[in-house]
Amino acid sequence: MPVNTVSGSSARFAKRDPAARARLTWLVLALVLLWPMLQTSGFSLQPFFDANNLKVIGNFLASFLPPETGAEFLAYLGLATLETLAIATAGMALALVIAVPMAYLASGAARERVTLNPVARGVLTILRGIPELVWALVFVRVFGLGPAAGVLALGLTYGGMLAKVYAEILESTDPTPAKALRASGAGRLQALLYGLLPQAAKELTSYTVYRWECAIRASVVMGFVGAGGLGQLMDQAMKMLNGGEAASILLAFMLLVAAADLLSTWLRSALDAVPAAHALPFGWRSTLFLIAAIAGLWGSLRLLDMDLPALFTQEAASSMGEFVQGFFPPDLSQPWLLKVLQGVWETLAISIVGTLLAAMAGLLLALPRWRAPWNLVLNVLCSVPELVWATITALAVGLGPFAGALALALHTSGVLGRLYAEALQNTPAAPARALQLAGSNRLLAFCYGTFPGAAPQLLAYTLYRWEMNIRMAAILGFVGAGGLGQLLYFELSLFHYAQASTVIIAMLALSMAVDWSSAWLRRALR
Secondary structure, eight states: OHHHHHHHHHHHHHHHOTTHHHHHHHHHHHHHHHHHHHHHHTOOSGGGGOHHHHHHHHHHHHTTSSOOOOHHHHHHHHHHHHHHHHHHHHHHHHHHHHHHHHHHHHSTTOGGGGGGHHHHHHHHHHHHHSOHHHHHHHHHHHHOSSHHHHHHHHHHHHHHHHHHHHHHHHHHSOOHHHHHHHHTTOOHHHHIIIIIHHHHHHHHHHHHHHHHHHHHHHHHHHGGGTOOHHHHHHHHHHHTTOHHHHHHHHHHHHHHHHHHHHHHHHHHHHTTSOOOOOSSSSOHHHHHHHHHHHHHHHHHHHHHTOOHHHHTSHHHHHHHHHHHHTTOSOOOOHHHHHHHHHHHHHHHHHHHHHHHHHHHHHHHHHOOSOOHHHHHHHHHHHHSOHHHHHHHHHHHHOSSHHHHHHHHHHHHHHHHHHHHHHHHHHSOSHHHHHHHHTTOOHHHHIIIIIHHHHHHHHHHHHHHHHHHHHHHHTTGGGGTOOHHHHHHHHHHHTTOHHHHHHHHHHHHHHHHHHHHHHHHHHHHTO
């Protein structure tokens, strides 16, 4: 009799939610896999209830008020803000110089040179797989402190990113016009300019503007290794525990990012308008954008006062060659490989735990209907760079991977919260409304009416951010947050370039593995 009762209860449970058993199974499996990650990351709630920790972090945060407003400091701050903008602009210009030919070689547009595609794609994988902060740290060792290292680092990393996306955009356009032009006797360049680019111009320009916006954020982060701009000023303020200056720098950075975001949004919306008939392959808006970009680049180079010819002299090339030669062969000794593998595991744990914490916090912040105050919270969270968050969380929980996981969680929750809120708002409301009319409360209506419809988009956003976070987790160690970044920073500081080479190779391999895993998961869950 009890068996029948249990069977009946189970049947009723399955009838009410047929997918309940599958969800429970996946939940248990996820917890089993997550447990070692939590252990490796040092996850613990105890530091948040430690009176001494709370006192230290409270005193530090209290020192942020009032922000520094001295005339001399504000003059330095204004110059650093312009320098950050100039580094991002000059870095994007170098990225375009790299991306345009590489995109052509990597895409199907170079059909007569198809054998170059795997080589070009391999080069792009290396360029974008190594974080820009690592490139910046390397270039600082070669060219010294200053904006040159930041410009070169942005150019290489973003050149790889832009070229990959440009190639994919060109390959996704309709090839019929280009084929018709080729059949009429036009050359390959003319077919590309008048057959493919008019279709892809809006998307190419939109993505370029978006990447410029990202470059502004990246240029701040690179300042932490001496590449100039607001980041270098922030690093000095944080090391001196000068909260007032740090607060002013953060405010300047948030205003700069907000202005760049508004400009980026306006430019992208302007590109949505249907262009009038014209003879040029680009519309007048794109032409104006090009003129403004050239003027911005000229102003940036004047402000940075970079001696560009000096970077490409025989002496500079020889110095760079000697420096790079020190990285080969990489140290493949068993003790060092085991240490690097431990760093890989720690970095993976930081990225996964940080992303999951951010997903939970982002979902909670995305739920309230009255968005204005919560959007402000989300903007503040995502505007503060991860390295700044890592410096603060290290005070709260101590140096180590848990500080890195918390820093990722704080920044990423702001990003995911905004994306989650948009996805939930765009989900059809009819299923949830029907459940409420049938007697369900708001929580059940959300869980069974709204969430299932938004889940694929939410998961896609989460996986995308995990791809980004694995790169950031690899460099949070620069401020003592563990993982591969801490190993790399120590080895470069000690001039152990063979060991540093092994760490960089591990970073690249981990980034490629996560990209592949994320893409596979997205395809499997469609």
